[in-house]
Amino acid sequence: MIGRFSGVGVALLMVDQNELFVPDISVNLSDEVLIKAVACCAEKHLCRDSVQVSHYPHYANSQATDAKLTQDGYCLLPINWPSQALFGYLYLDVVACVLDEDGVTDALHLLALCQASIERDLSAIYRQYRLENRSNDISVSQSRDISLQLFIDSLKEHVWIKDPSGRYIVVNKSVEAAWSRPKAEIINHTDEELFDSKLAKEFIQSDQESIIRGVQVTAGECEGLDIDDVSSWLETTKVPVISDDGELTGIIGITRNISSHKAAQEQLEMAANVFENSVEGVLITDAKGDIVEVHGAFTDITGYSREEVLGKNPRIFSSGRHNKAFFRSLWQSLLSTGKWYGEIWNRRKSGAIFPEQLTISSMYDDEDQVRYFVAVFADISAQKQSEEELERLVYHDPLTQLPNRMTLSAQLAQELHHAQREQTELALIFIDVDLFKHINDSYGHVAGDTILVDLAKRLSKQLKGQGSLARLGSDEFVALLPHIESRDRVSLMVSLLREVFKAPFVLDDDVIVRLTASMGVALYPGDGDSADTLLRNADAAMHRAKLNGRNNYAFYTQSLTLESVEHLKLQSALHSAITNNAFHLVYQPKLDFSTGETVGFEALLRWVDPLMGNISPAIFIPVAEKIGVICNIGLWVLNSAARQGIEWLKQGKHFGRISVNVAGPQLQDAGFFDEVKTVLEQTGLPPECLELEVTESCMMSDPKAVIKLLKKLGDLGVELSVDDFGTGYSSLNYLKRLPIDKLKIDQSFVRDIPHNANNTAISKAIIALGHALNLTVIAEGVETLEQAEFLRQSGCDEAQGYLYSKPLLPSELNKFLG
Numbered sequence: 103m104i105g106r107f108s109g110v111g112v113a114l115l116m117v118d119q120n121e122l123f124v125p126d127i128s129v130n131l132s133d134e135v136l137i138k139a140v141a142c143c144a145e146k147h148l149c150r151d152s153v154q155v156s157h158y159p160h161y162a163n164s165q166a167t168d169a170k171l172t173q174d175g176y177c178l179l180p181i182n183w184p185s186q187a188l189f190g191y192l193y194l195d196v197v198a199c200v201l202d203e204d205g206v207t208d209a210l211h212l213l214a215l216c217q218a219s220i221e222r223d224l225s226a227i228y229r230q231y232r233l234e235n236r237s238n239d240i241s242v243s244q245s246r247d248i249s250l251q252l253f254i255d256s257l258k259e260h261v262w263i264k265d266p267s268g269r270y271i272v273v274n275k276s277v278e279a280a281w282s283r284p285k286a287e288i289i290n291h292t293d294e295e296l297f298d299s300k301l302a303k304e305f306i307q308s309d310q311e312s313i314i315r316g317v318q319v320t321a322g323e324c325e326g327l328d329i330d331d332v333s334s335w336l337e338t339t340k341v342p343v344i345s346d347d348g349e350l351t352g353i354i355g356i357t358r359n360i361s362s363h364k365a366a367q368e369q370l371e372m373a374a375n376v377f378e379n380s381v382e383g384v385l386i387t388d389a390k391g392d393i394v395e396v397h398g399a400f401t402d403i404t405g406y407s408r409e410e411v412l413g414k415n416p417r418i419f420s421s422g423r424h425n426k427a428f429f430r431s432l433w434q435s436l437l438s439t440g441k442w443y444g445e446i447w448n449r450r451k452s453g454a455i456f457p458e459q460l461t462i463s464s465m466y467d468d469e470d471q472v473r474y475f476v477a478v479f480a481d482i483s484a485q486k487q488s489e490e491e492l493e494r495l496v497y498h499d500p501l502t503q504l505p506n507r508m509t510l511s512a513q514l515a516q517e518l519h520h521a522q523r524e525q526t527e528l529a530l531i532f533i534d535v536d537l538f539k540h541i542n543d544s545y546g547h548v549a550g551d552t553i554l555v556d557l558a559k560r561l562s563k564q565l566k567g568q569g570s571l572a573r574l575g576s577d578e579f580v581a582l583l584p585h586i587e588s589r590d591r592v593s594l595m596v597s598l599l600r601e602v603f604k605a606p607f608v609l610d611d612d613v614i615v616r617l618t619a620s621m622g623v624a625l626y627p628g629d630g631d632s633a634d635t636l637l638r639n640a641d642a643a644m645h646r647a648k649l650n651g652r653n654n655y656a657f658y659t660q661s662l663t664l665e666s667v668e669h670l671k672l673q674s675a676l677h678s679a680i681t682n683n684a685f686h687l688v689y690q691p692k693l694d695f696s697t698g699e700t701v702g703f704e705a706l707l708r709w710v711d712p713l714m715g716n717i718s719p720a721i722f723i724p725v726a727e728k729i730g731v732i733c734n735i736g737l738w739v740l741n742s743a744a745r746q747g748i749e750w751l752k753q754g755k756h757f758g759r760i761s762v763n764v765a766g767p768q769l770q771d772a773g774f775f776d777e778v779k780t781v782l783e784q785t786g787l788p789p790e791c792l793e794l795e796v797t798e799s800c801m802m803s804d805p806k807a808v809i810k811l812l813k814k815l816g817d818l819g820v821e822l823s824v825d826d827f828g829t830g831y832s833s834l835n836y837l838k839r840l841p842i843d844k845l846k847i848d849q850s851f852v853r854d855i856p857h858n859a860n861n862t863a864i865s866k867a868i869i870a871l872g873h874a875l876n877l878t879v880i881a882e883g884v885e886t887l888e889q890a891e892f893l894r895q896s897g898c899d900e901a902q903g904y905l906y907s908k909p910l911l912p913s914e915l916n917k918f919l920g
C-alpha cells in the first residue's frame with residue numbers, strides 16, 4: 103500500500119522569463135511508486151532524472167489535467183503558472199505496477215494534490231516577484247505620458263491586443279489598413295468572426311502556444327496581405343499579458359512585414375544553393391594564402407576533398423606551366439585592383455593538367471585590409487577542346503588537314519612583316535595539278551579526294567620543314583618558303599616539289615594514276631609586298647606555266663624563270679653525269695720557278711653535257727655541293743687522277759705529283775681518309791705522287807677536325823696544299839699547326855701584279871709567310887712574263903698558269919712529262 107503523503111517541498115528559481123528551473127522534486131511514495139517533477143521552459147524541456155517528457159504520449163496532450171494511469175504504468179500532469187503558462191509536469195511512475203485499482207486511484211489523487219499544491223506555490227512566487235519589480239514599472243509608466251493608442255498608431259507594424267477570451271480589445275491604425283476594416287468592426291470581435299475558419303484556427307492555436315509557454319513566441323511566417331493589399335511576407339510575435347496576480351489578462355500581437363528580410367534570406371539561400379550546386383569550384387584563402395574553405399564543384403574539378411586542402415597553399419595545384427612573371431603579374435593585379443581574371447593551367451590530384459577559367463577577388467575588412475581571397479574557377483577542358491576543334495575547322499582544310507586560304511593569308515602577312523624587318527626574301531610557290539578534273543570525272547570524287555590527301559602528304563614531306571604548305575581548295579596548293587637566302591633554294595625547292603609527281607598515285611582498286619602539276623613562283627619583295635599581291639602573282643605565274651604546256655613552272659619575273667630552268671636542268675643532269683660518263687679530267691702543269699721543270703699537274707674537272715654542252719666547274723661544283731653529289735664526284739676525280747698517274751708511271755713518264763681539288767663536304771665526310779687510302783691501294787699510285795688541294799675557307803670551317811684529318815693524310819705520305827690562299831680568314835695560329843706543305847697564292851692577287859700595289863704587297867707577304875712556315879709557295883693564274891718575273895724575284899717557288907699551259911688532256915701534255 104501507499105505510504106502517507108506528507109507534502110512536497112518545492113523551491114522555484116526564476117532565472118528570467120524564459121528560463122525556469124525546478125530543483126529536484128522527487129518523492130518516493132513507496133518502493134513501487136515515484137512522483138517526479140519535470141521542469142519546462144518556453145524554449146526547451148528540462149528533464150530531471152533522464153525522463154524525456156517528449157517520450158511520453160501525454161505530452162502530446164499537455165493540457166490534459168486528468169490524472170489517469172497509462173497502460174505502461176505512468177501518468178503525466180501539467181503544472182501551470184497562474185497565467186496558464188505551462189510550468190512543467192508532474193510525473194507518476196508506478197515502477198513495479200503492483201498497485202491494485204484502489205492503490206492507483208490513491209496515487210493519482212495524490213498526484214492531483216501535488217499539482218494543485220505546486221500551482222498554488224507558483225502563484226505565490228509570481229506575486230512576490232511582481233511586487234519586487236513593481237516600483238520600476240511605476241516609474242517607467244509615470245515617466246511616459248503618451249497614450250498607448252497614440253504610441254501603437256505611430257508604428258507601421260500591426261499591433262493588437264486580445265482579452266483572454268480571444269476578443270480584440272486594442273488595434274492600431276496599421277491593423278485597420280491591413281485588414282481593410284475600421285476599428286469598430288474589429289474591436290470586441292474574435293478571430294472566428296473576422297477571418298475564415300482555417301485562418302482563425304491558426305491564429306487561435308498560436309495564441310494558445312504563447313499562453314502555454316508563457317513567453318513571447320513568433321507565430322510563424324506567412325504570406326499575407328499588408329497595407330494597400332500588397333502581398334507580403336508577415337511575421338507575428340505574440341506575447342501573453344499577465345496581471346500582477348499572475349493571471350492571464352490578454353495577449354498582445356505584433357505583426358511586421360518581413361518581405362525584404364525574406365527576400366534577402368531567399369537570395370542568400372539561393373546563392374548558397376547555387377554555390378553548392380555550381381559547376382564552378384570555389385576556393386577561399388585567408389590573407390596569407392592558406393585555404394580556409396572550398397565550395398561547389400571544387401572536389402569534382404580538382405579531385406581533392408575539402409579536408410585534404412584546408413590550411414594548404416593553392417600552389418598544390420600548380421601545373422608548372424606558368425613562369426614567375428605570370429604569377430607576379432597576377433598578384434600585382436590582385437593587390438592593385440582587387441581582382442584577377444584569366445585562364446590558368448592547374449593540376450588535379452591525379453596529376454592531370456587542365457585549363458581553368460579563374461576569377462580571384464580580394465575581400466576586405468573594415469580597415470580595408472585584405473581578409474580573404476575568393477577564387478571561383480571552372481574547368482574549361484571541354485570548352486578548350488571545342489575551341490580547338492572549331493579552330494581546326496575554321497583554319498584548316500577538312501580533307502587534307504592542311505592550313506586553308508585564310509590561315510595562309512594570315513601566315514603570309516606575318517612572314518612578310520618579319521621579312522620586311524629582317525630584310526630577307528620569301529617565296530610563294532603556287533601548285534596546281536594538271537587536268538585534275540579528269541581524275542574526278544573518270545574515277546569519281548572519292549578517288550580524287552584520295553589522291554589529294556596523298557599529294558598533300560607528299561608535298562608536305564618534300565618541304566622538309568623548310569616551308570609550310572596550304573590547300574586553297576580543289577587541286578590548288580601553295581608552299582610558303584620564308585627566309586630564303588638565295589633564289590637557288592627556291593629553284594631547288596621547285597624541283598623537289600616536282601619530284602613528288604614522279605611516283606604514280608595508286609587508288610584503292612590498284613588503279614595507277616600519273617599526274618603532273620604546273621607551278622608559279624612569286625618572290626618578296628621583287629614580285630609584291632603584300633599577301634594578296636604575292637598570291638595573285640604566284641597564281642599568274644602558275645597560269646603561264648600552264649600555257650607553256652603544263653608540267654612546268656614559271657617565276658612571276660620571267661628572267662628568273664629562264665635562269666631557273668637552266669639551273670634545274672643542271673641539277674637533274676648532274677645527278678646522272680657520272681653514270682653517263684659526262685665527266686673527264688684535264689691537267690694543268692705546275693713549274694719550278696728556278697729550274698723551269700715540271701713539278702706536277704693539277705687535275706681539273708670538265709663536264710660536257712650532251713644537251714647543254716661544256717659547263718664550267720665554277721658553275722656546277724657549287725650546285726653539286728648543294729644537291730649533295732660532290733662527294734661522289736670528288737671520289738670519281740680522285741680515282742681518275744690516280745689512274746692517270748699510274749698510267750704515266752707505267753709509261754715511264756715523270757710527272758712529279760698529281761694534285762686533286764678537295765671540296766668542303768669531302769673534308770667533312772668521315773669516310774674521306776679511307777677513300778683516299780683505298781684509291782691509293784687500289785690504283786697502286788704511290789702516296790708521294792698525290793697532292794690534295796684544300797681551300798683555305800674549307801679548312802677553317804672546323805680547323806680542329808681538319809688538322810686531325812690532314813695529319814693522317816700527311817702521315818700516308820700525301821702532299822697537302824692550301825688552295826686560294828689569301829682569300830679566306832686563316833688563323834696564323836692554326837696555319838702553323840696544319841700539316842701542310844704548300845701555299846697557293848690565289849690568282850686574284852696574281853692578276854694585277856706588278857701594277858697593283860696591294861696585290862704585290864699581299865703576294866710578297868704570302869711568300870714570306872709561307873717561307874717562314876717552311877712551306878713551298880706556288881702562284882696560280884700566272885699569265886704574263888711580268889707577273890712571273892715579279893713572283894720569281896719575290897722568292898715564289900713554283901708557278902701555274904696560262905703563261906705555261908692551259909689545262910689539257912693527257913694526250914696533249916707530253917712536252918711537260920719527263
Ligand SMILES: Nc1nc2c(ncn2[C@@H]2O[C@H](COP(=O)(O)O[C@H]3[C@@H](O)[C@H](n4cnc5c(=O)[nH]c(N)nc54)O[C@@H]3COP(=O)(O)O)[C@@H](O)[C@H]2O)c(=O)[nH]1
Pocket residue numbers: 690704705706707708718719720723736739763764765825826849882883884885902903904905909
Ligand atoms: N672540288 C673540285 N673543284 C674543282 C675541280 N676541278 C675544278 N675545280 C674548281 O673549279 C673552279 C674552276 O676551275 P677551272 O674552270 O678548271 O679553272 C681552273 C683553271 O682552269 C684556271 N686557271 C689556270 N690558269 C689560269 C690562268 O692563267 N688564267 C685564268 N684566268 N684561269 C686560270 O684556274 C682554275 C684553277 O683553280 P684552282 O683550283 O684554284 O687552282 C676552280 O675553283 C677549281 O678549283 C674538281 O675536280 N674538284
